Amino acid sequence: ATGNTILGESIFSENAVTSVCMSKKAAVGQRTITAVDTPGLFNPAVSDEDLMNEIKNGALTSAPGPHVILLVIRLDVKLTEDERNFVTWIQNNFGEDAVNYTFILFTHADHLNGESVEDHIRRSPDLQRLIDQCDGRYHSFNNRDRRNTDQVTELLEEMERMLLQHRALKAFFLVGLEC
Numbered sequence: 001a002t003g004n005t006i007l008g009e010s011i012f013s014e015n016a017v018t019s020v021c022m023s024k025k026a027a028v029g030q031r032t033i034t035a036v037d038t039p040g041l042f043n044p045a046v047s048d049e050d051l052m053n054e055i056k057n058g059a060l061t062s063a064p065g066p067h068v069i070l071l072v073i074r075l076d077v078k079l080t081e082d083e084r085n086f087v088t089w090i091q092n093n094f095g096e097d098a099v100n101y102t103f104i105l106f107t108h109a110d111h112l113n114g115e116s117v118e119d120h121i122r123r124s125p126d127l128q129r130l131i132d133q134c135d136g137r138y139h140s141f142n143n144r145d146r147r148n149t150d151q152v153t154e155l156l157e158e159m160e161r162m163l164l165q166h167r168a169l170k171a172f173f174l175v176g177l178e179c
Helices: 002-007 046-060 088-092 096-101 118-121 125-133 147-166
Strands: 023-027 031-037 071-074 103-107 138-140 174-178
Touching: 002 023, 002 031, 002 147, 023 103, 071 088, 088 096, 088 125, 096 103, 103 147, 118 147, 138 147
Parallel strands: 031 174, 071 103, 071 174, 103 138
Antiparallel strands: 023 031
């Protein structure tokens, strides 16, 4: 659903669990982006080696990128242990600098029963720690409100600022890693 919200069209399956990477290049506002939907990182049915091979193959479809690792996490459920250790996983598999190009996208922000995203994060040391590990880079989406293109524009602008800050000369744009 998140990739579809970003692209503004229904490309990726919203019901099935992603088992192989799928990519789509599309114009979003004034930008052309390639979104890559990857298998979930912590699926016990898939070996780490097979998962990494699939993600690497998916990343090749975004050449000359990817430029951003977008970690997609549901905000309305508690983080799992694997999700809490995500930054370590990213560094072990993509290198120490990969965290500089990692951006957190929280989904289901509309399921917080009136609580603000910021208040929800403040009440969760695990979420705060994960955000801190990514230098405070996060955004939230309401996937039900696909007509709200402002949330997509804001996300893309925040990611561009991150890339400028780190002077992204290396290939690292939108690999969506969903936990």
